[in-house]
Amino acid sequence: MDNPVVYSVTEFQAICNQIIENAFTGAIIEGEVANFKLNQGKYVFFDLKDAESSVGCFMMAFSLRFPLEDGMKVRIRALPKLTKWGKFSLTVQAVVPVGEGSIKKSLELLKKKLSEEGLFKPERKRPLPSEISEIGVISSTQAAGYADFCKILNERWGGLKVQVAHTQVQGEVAADQIIRALQYFNERSEVQVIALIRGGGSADDLAVFNDEKLVRAVAASKIPVITGIGHEIDESLCDLAADVVASTPSNAAQMLSRDKNEIIDASWGNIQRINNLLNTRIDEKYREIRDLKLEAKRQIDVKITTFQRDIEGILRILEQFDPEKVLQRGYAIISGKLDVGSVVDITTNKKTIKAEIKEIKDRN
Amino acid sequence: MVANSDNKKISKKIDELKAGVDWFYSDEFQLDEAADRYKKLNSLAQEIEKDLNGLKNEITVIDKDFSK
Numbered sequence: 001m002d003n004p005v006v007y008s009v010t011e012f013q014a015i016c017n018q019i020i021e022n023a024f025t026g027a028i029i030e031g032e033v034a035n036f037k038l039n040q041g042k043y044v045f046f047d048l049k050d051a052e053s054s055v056g057c058f059m060m061a062f063s064l065r066f067p068l069e070d071g072m073k074v075r076i077r078a079l080p081k082l083t084k085w086g087k088f089s090l091t092v093q094a095v096v097p098v099g100e101g102s103i104k105k106s107l108e109l110l111k112k113k114l115s116e117e118g119l120f121k122p123e124r125k126r127p128l129p130s131e132i133s134e135i136g137v138i139s140s141t142q143a144a145g146y147a148d149f150c151k152i153l154n155e156r157w158g159g160l161k162v163q164v165a166h167t168q169v170q171g172e173v174a175a176d177q178i179i180r181a182l183q184y185f186n187e188r189s190e191v192q193v194i195a196l197i198r199g200g201g202s203a204d205d206l207a208v209f210n211d212e213k214l215v216r217a218v219a220a221s222k223i224p225v226i227t228g229i230g231h232e233i234d235e236s237l238c239d240l241a242a243d244v245v246a247s248t249p250s251n252a253a254q255m256l257s258r259d260k261n262e263i264i265d266a267s268w269g270n271i272q273r274i275n276n277l278l279n280t281r282i283d284e285k286y287r288e289i290r291d292l293k294l295e296a297k298r299q300i301d302v303k304i305t306t307f308q309r310d311i312e313g314i315l316r317i318l319e320q321f322d323p324e325k326v327l328q329r330g331y332a333i334i335s336g337k338l339d340v341g342s343v344v345d346i347t348t349n350k351k352t353i354k355a356e357i358k359e360i361k362d363r364n
Numbered sequence: 365m366v367a368n369s370d371n372k373k374i375s376k377k378i379d380e381l382k383a384g385v386d387w388f389y390s391d392e393f394q395l396d397e398a399a400d401r402y403k404k405l406n407s408l409a410q411e412i413e414k415d416l417n418g419l420k421n422e423i424t425v426i427d428k429d430f431s432k
Contacts, residue, residue, distance in 0.1 A: 157419070160421045161422045162422065162424070163426055164423060164425045166425055173431060180430045184428065263412070264416060267378070267408075267412050268409055268413075270381065270382075274385055282395070
């Protein structure tokens with residue numbers, strides 16, 4: 001021990017921490033939570049343990065994105081550290097539940113908490129604007145869900161101004177990126193609606209949409225938010241906090257746009273209907289004119305028949321006065337001077353007779 | 365805001381077409397006027413189809429790194 005290096009306790013601990021830091025730039029460790037404690041609403045303490053070992057953990061409460069409780073299996077990213085009291089602990093930078101049971105439990109706890117705060121209340125939901133021309137999209141531009149969204153949007157409608165915030169949509173950093181994108185759109189107020197888009201994936205892939213901070217940011221957005229996350233069966237807490245939920249990215253595009261083909265079909269449908277209506281009206285008018293013509297002809301025929309009957313009646317009357325007809329009935333016409341001794345002409349139906357008048361007497 | 369104004373023009377044409385069609389079902393309908401009105405609406409429907417098919421969305425990826 002010639003000229004040994006002598007450290008103070010503080011120096012020794014600083015050197016140890018430097019060595020540890022160099023060895024572990026960020027250790028990823030899985031274990032079970034025990035002795036979970038939240039102090040002053042700011043500081044989180046728990047032990048991470050397995051069957052044989054245990055290590056103390058510390059983290060700031062704002063870094064905790066999921067509710068934790070004892071017995072949950074978690075994966076942490078942490079920096080190992082020797083405290084000034086000589087205790088070895090892990091300063092946790094990020095923690096996520098792992099395993100189906102823990103993820104489900106964590107999700108249930110968060111859902112209950114946010115629900116009690118009223119974040120999912122139906123009365124908070126705002127409808128989509130009726131005339132949408134400016135849309136903000138938050139998605140990964142490399143994701144299939146984003147491609148589906150754009151494809152459907154372009155097929156259905158044109159003239160929309162779409163601003164896309166490219167973010168990661170899975171993994172540890174995704175939630176913060178999406179939150180920044182939400183803030184970006186809200187600060188500018190240029191878009192009428194924000195679409196949060198992500199295609200299908202495993203429960204782990206979609207876990208970011210259950211991040212507490214992100215769910216709160218969705219609920220707090222001044223601009224209405226529509227989510228189109230995963231497949232129809234997937235439901236995230238972001239869906240519950242959003243104003244409108246689409247079952248998929250394609251469905252979100254459908255809900256945000258009118259279908260130009262429907263409008264074109266409806267326009268031509270209207271033209272066809274008025275064309276039919278016009279033909280019907282023309283047919284009606286034609287039938288009306290034809291009926292009027294027939295009626296006019298009928299009226300003329302009636303008049304002619306009436307006139308004919310009248311004329312026949314008159315002719316029949318006139319016939320009664322025809323002297324020949326009178327003679328035919330056996331009467332005779334006497335013509336000449338009606339004096340005694342005068343010769344008169346007697347005309348019968350078939351003969352003309354000359355006769356002399358012998359006597360004239362009054363009948364009464 | 366070109367896209368927006370184009371959308372408004374199309375919306376105006378669609379409204380015009382609807383109003384024009386309504387006239388055919390209204391009491392104001394006159395057969396004498398109907399043929400001319402029908403021709404105009406037919407042209408309007410053609411314009412709407414052309415305009416809608418001509419409209420393109422303007423999709424811009426924001427030049428900002430959201431990881432920072």
